[in-house]
Amino acid sequence: MSTKHFLNDPTHLVNSALRSITLTNPLVALDPEHKIIYRRPTQNSSSQPNKKVSIISGGGSGHEPSFAAMVGPGLLDAAVSGTIFASPSAEQVRVAIMSRVDHASSSKEKDSGGGVLVTVMNYTGDVLNFGVAVEKARAAATGIPVEMVIVGDDVGVGRTKSGKVGRRGIAGTVLVHKITGALAAQGYGLADVTKVARLVADNLVSVGASLGHVHVPGRSKITQNDDTEGSFLGQDEVEIGMGIHNEPGSSIQSEEGGVKLPNLVKKMLSQLLDMSDKDRAFVTVNSNEVVLLVNNLGGVSPLEMGGIVTEVVDQLKENWNIRPVRILSGTYMTSLNGNGFSITLLNVVNTDIGGPGMVDLLDFPAECVGWAAPISKLAWEEKNMATREDSSSLGDVEETTRTSGLEFEDSKAAQERLEYGLKRVVQVEPEVTRYDTVVGDGDCGIGLTRGAQAILKHLSTTPLTGDVVSDVSRIVPVVENNMDGTSGALYAIFLNSLVAALKSAVGGEEGKTQASPKIWAQTLRKSCDSLSKYTPARPGDRTLVDALCPFVETLEETGDIEKAALAAKAGADKTKGMKASLGRTVYVGGDGFETVPDPGAWGLASFFLGLAGVKIEEASSAPLQQEKGDDDKMDDETEEGFSTPPAEKEKDDDWEAI
Missing domain, CATH: 3.30.1180.20 (Dihydroxyacetone kinase; domain 2)
Structure with missing residues (x-):
């Protein structure tokens, strides 16, 4: 494994590589802020009467020419790049969908022009972050028709070892891009393009072999x-x-x-x-x-x-x-x-759309630097045509916040409890980090703390208004902008779904409805159902779901937030000894599962315990350090910036106050 590189700064390396594509292909442009390579509008494309389906893909850098160099006529319309071997964020993908491709058709009919197909390889971070962006595009005021296809073609890791994760996406993905890009270029609708994309993905098998591992520029060298x-x-x-x-x-x-x-x-x-x-x-x-x-x-x-x-x-x-x-x-x-x-190997089958076959679509011309196709004279002549608007006017104007009619009974008490839950997350960061160091890569506690601190800062300048939908909606972008990786995407999907569920919990602006335990339980359940569409994680898979599901189920049964929080903590405790079924540890393994809980589950359970006002010593079996007496505890928390939990009330009143 060689550890020598010409460029050792990974950030500069990725940015320079993306810029090089615009230097060698006059048909594309770069959004440097969001690391998006996209097709530059031309006179020909702007004069076309029917809008074509746009194909978007992307993933971590380090897989070039995939994906950015595959952008061009007959192939991709935009590609989103993350850092080396890391998924791009949901926000990057959202900008690509909303502002970097044509989707002018407002019709949602299957055979109408326009729409966006998002193709992503089967890696947890990619699926979740692209999934967040797709859901946001669907929920936008413009109602963009968008579909997402996940490609997993690798047979190198069999069914037994891959478990619920499924096959990884590797080189066969480019055949999905090429075939769907050709279909879109010939004017086929979103329904047909999506159907063929899934058909190609279902008929792919790939396997790789290597003489050694690779060294990532910028990382420490080993011998x-x-x-x-x-x-x-x-x-x-x-x-x-x-x-x-x-x-x-x-x-x-x-x-x-x-x-x-x-x-x-x-x-x-x-x-x-x-x-x-x-x-x-x-x-x-x-x-x-x-x-x-x-x-x-x-x-x-x-x-x-x-x-x-x-x-x-x-x-x-x-x-x-x-x-x-x-x-x-x-x-x-x-x-x-x-x-x-x-x-x-691609097993060629009939596309059943009454048009060109898979081989014909592979032969269809494509003009990009990553696929064997020449750049035409016309392309160079159109180099100086106007690009799309820059990122300062992305066209996704924030919707005006409206009163939903769903209110906290006591917004001040709700904010106090929310802040205490967030501060509990900050407090347990050393434990969570230690657990994740044993069974993962050690960044879980830091990521959760970053998100908690960002929300606390937001609440210090933008207190809860009392309107549940409005207040939760304001917190969602704080989470999205400060929590990255797989857990960030999971929380983003869950919270976006929670906003939608809360909106549907009331009939509109006529009259006011208090957020009862029943309403919270129902909307949290809907959010869990939405989350399950993007991750195969279920209780028993050693993930944050092991804390989330018991909390929601107990809240549904009892309406008691304290009992629900203790159930979440019990669920997190049960992850000790569980074998991981999802995430990176499926491939890399690791020891120590029997001695520590899942870091993500314990971090979430800690938040619920703080939210419910449960003192740490009351959860005696929790793997937290034992606290001092109550007076010493409060003194310590004051010194560290922790607030005293809200005064005790009857449990039902506590929850209704939130």
């Missing part, structure tokens, strides 16, 4: 002597199924005298095509038409790629009686400078 994470493979070793973010694969193959390509390709094709391997038999490739894509992960020489392609084609013919109708070879989706390659 083989201090390598504790298996980043170095031996001279005679190759890892099959390695992911495009350094994730472990299915096996490490070692042969005396070095890697033998024929044996490696034989095993890779077996994982793709052997229907007796029930752990990986995702697609039956029995079509007379098969498309082969051999993808360079970034560090394989063109000479070696030629030898690899020949070996793959020969074995497909001799061992599987498959003669691909199209053979694509090159650099389509990388893992930085990964010394490896991937094989993708």
